[in-house]
């Protein structure tokens with residue numbers, strides 16, 4: 211039985227599951243009632259431990275103290291803790307977030323009570339605690355993991371309240387006007403739709419459907435009390451392993467076809483489309499310039515590829531580099547985010563414009579969400595194809611890049627397609 215099943219265990223409230231390098235699916239989940247959370251910078255994280263032990267059961271002795279201690283078994287093992295970090299798209303935007311998003315605390319890093327890790331080194335159940343861990347506690351968790359029932363998919367019927375089409379046309383008008391005046395070359399507008407389910411659902415239901423459904427990418431879940439933010443995003447912001455850094459430029463979209471021949475034809479047209487190539491190129495330029503400043507051996511190919519997902523295809527350029535010693539994953543995350551893929555170009559001007567155009571703050575949608583381990587390695591994704599829910603209702607978010615030649619109808623329809631990923635979490 212794979213440890214991945216344990217995500218569904220209700221008593222494992224906070225888990226991180228990673229299928230390994232190159233796997234189709236990563237899951238990043240955090241943190242209700244986390245054992246500890248602290249504000250501040252990540253330097254404590256980078257210093258928090260060295261290397262992974264080969265033991266399985268460890269308890270973290272003291273939050274921020276930087277050492278994890280073995281809790282059971284004879285072999286004392288050291289396992290660096292894994293910190294989770296969910297960051298808002300524009301944390302200082304004065305506009306109100308939706309009421310669910312607004313209920314999350316403002317934290318930089320969270321240390322979940324229980325972290326389930328599966329990576330190339332093995333499978334680990336990490337139990338973190340501020341107080342002493344009583345003998346047998348970790349063994350009990352381990353037994354619960356082993357006894358976890360297979361995941362089961364649930365279908366949750368829902369209705370979506372349509373958002374205002376007039377409001378979209380107005381936002382498009384304002385965006386095109388700003389582009390016409392030369393304030394921005396690109397701005398990424400979003401839509402927010404309210405969803406109401408026909409019967410109560412849990413974070414576990416959505417997580418299981420995203421993992422086992424046709425969505426591809428990194429599955430994110432952050433639960434706090436009865437509210438949770440979750441999604442399945444294709445967009446890696448930055449991954450760091452030692453000095454190796456990876457990022458990606460993802461912008462420019464077309465539908466996926468009903469057949470692979472149809473998808474191929476759509477992809478070919480996307481590659482040849484000047485508007486989409488321009489939208490993509492703004493992202494390439496920004497990511498390359500950031501990496502050029504804080505990295506060396508920067509490799510960003512000149513020509514994009516196609517990333518084919520269940521509902522949409524994107525122009526995709528992978529980026530690789532080696533990071534200068536002393537530059538942390540958090541530094542990279544903050545330098546890169548938000549990219550023109552989710553804000554626009556220039557980034558600051560686009561953020562300012564979005565504050566004026568969008569009546570809401572996006573919260574975690576399009577934010578940088580991920581984890582950092584005690585060795586300073588980890589990854590952040592751009593939290594797209596996502597929504598926030600309370601188990602009865604919620605809000606789903608989607609966006610698209612607007613440039614001078616954008617058409618309001620086409621962009622509106624593109625967002626509908628992108629929303630299908632988070633809606634697939636309802637099992638339809």
Ligand SMILES: C=C(O[C@@H]1C=C(C(=O)O)C=C[C@H]1O)C(=O)O
Nearest residue numbers: 460461462463551608609610611
């Ligand atoms: C903004 C979103 O997606 C982003 C915008 C894209 C585009 O404009 O073509 C493509 C991928 C993402 O970078 C979203 O999914 O909400």
